[in-house]
Amino acid sequence: MQEIKINLKDNSYSVFIGDLKNLEFGSKVAILSNQKVAGLHLKTLLERIKAPQISIISVPDGEAYKNLKTIEQILEQMFCSYLDRKSTLIALGGGVISDMGGFAASIYERGIDFINIPTTLLACVDASVGGKTGVNNAFGKNLIGSFYQPRAVYCDSAFLATLPSRELRAGMAEVIKMAVMFDKDFFDYLVNFDLSGDLAGFYDEIINKCVRLKASVVAQDEKENGVRAVLNYGHTFAHVIERQSGYGEFLHGEAVGMGIIMANELALRLNLLSLDDANKIKACLARFNLALNYKIKDANAFYNAFYLDKKSANNKIKFILPNGKIGSYCLRDDIDKSVVLDVLQGLK
Numbered sequence: 001m002q003e004i005k006i007n008l009k010d011n012s013y014s015v016f017i018g019d020l021k022n023l024e025f026g027s028k029v030a031i032l033s034n035q036k037v038a039g040l041h042l043k044t045l046l047e048r049i050k051a052p053q054i055s056i057i058s059v060p061d062g063e064a065y066k067n068l069k070t071i072e073q074i075l076e077q078m079f080c081s082y083l084d085r086k087s088t089l090i091a092l093g094g095g096v097i098s099d100m101g102g103f104a105a106s107i108y109e110r111g112i113d114f115i116n117i118p119t120t121l122l123a124c125v126d127a128s129v130g131g132k133t134g135v136n137n138a139f140g141k142n143l144i145g146s147f148y149q150p151r152a153v154y155c156d157s158a159f160l161a162t163l164p165s166r167e168l169r170a171g172m173a174e175v176i177k178m179a180v181m182f183d184k185d186f187f188d189y190l191v192n193f194d195l196s197g198d199l200a201g202f203y204d205e206i207i208n209k210c211v212r213l214k215a216s217v218v219a220q221d222e223k224e225n226g227v228r229a230v231l232n233y234g235h236t237f238a239h240v241i242e243r244q245s246g247y248g249e250f251l252h253g254e255a256v257g258m259g260i261i262m263a264n265e266l267a268l269r270l271n272l273l274s275l276d277d278a279n280k281i282k283a284c285l286a287r288f289n290l291a292l293n294y295k296i297k298d299a300n301a302f303y304n305a306f307y308l309d310k311k312s313a314n315n316k317i318k319f320i321l322p323n324g325k326i327g328s329y330c331l332r333d334d335i336d337k338s339v340v341l342d343v344l345q346g347l348k
């Protein structure tokens with residue numbers, strides 16, 4: 001098992017990558033999951049936990065249920081289990097479970113410990129690490145939430161063996177995002193890896209690499225006041241896609257893949273990215289069978305939705321874009337509306 005330290009001013013913790021180890025607690029534990037994940041993995045987790053009391057909290061599966069109503073249901077089940085401030089909430093599932101579990105833990109009796117045990121590739125490489133928690137509402141994605149760090153994260157790639165191929169593809173969008181923004185050599189590895197080879201080893205390698213990259217970013221900027229915003233490459237567009245499609249048509253990673261293509265179109269227009277590199281990124285996304293096209297119905301409505309993005313401030317929309325080459329980035333909040341609208345019109 002490999003241990004990667006997330007070094008923070010307060011509340012540092014470790015991400016453990018490898019076989020899930022035995023976990024022992026001196027106080028009550030609640031496990032948050034959904035019926036699908038619990039049916040596949042709850043037995044395995046229960047065999048590895050020792051605690052005075054273990055409660056199971058189940059919520060419906062899917063992004064459509066990532067809202068305050070479900071948080072109320074989680075909290076109610078926590079109260080019914082008589083959890084106290086010494087208790088621990090374990091989030092067993094994908095990004096939705098991680099986000100809701102962390103948020104519920106952050107507000108239950110003003111905060112209790114929680115642990116992430118991700119069961120999807122996307123959650124392993126992104127959602128489970130870094131302390132972003134929250135839910136969606138009618139105005140947009142993750143607009144209600146908190147920064148609240150887990151006590152630990154356990155990434156066991158054995159959980160990925162039960163994932164549908166669609167979920168694995170969605171996770172690869174977040175992996176490619178990290179490579180394009182921060183590491184050209186990692187991008188080349190993704191482009192050249194023989195996908196007919198040892199995929200278990202491949203997933204272990206990319207989880208390790210992504211967690212190390214994210215650990216470095218979060219250590220520099222825990223609450224997204226600077227460089228951490230770069231982790232949202234593609235997301236400014238993706239969050240609008242998800243909202244406009246009702247949080248059900250696309251998985252988050254699928255929307256991120258399409259958002260990366262849109263961000264690259266804007267970077268091309270601003271001469272920040274060469275056509276050759278844009279095509280390489282597109283080919284990498286296509287290599288993992290990600291959908292690349294989203295037809296924008298109303299460019300003005302799409303543009304106005306950007307103002308609800310959490311990175312936007314003082315009536316300025318912040319875009320994260322490649323800058324000159326793969327492995328380099330920039331944050332821009334000075335792009336003229338007409339330029340952005342022209343790009344969006346071209347994606348109709």
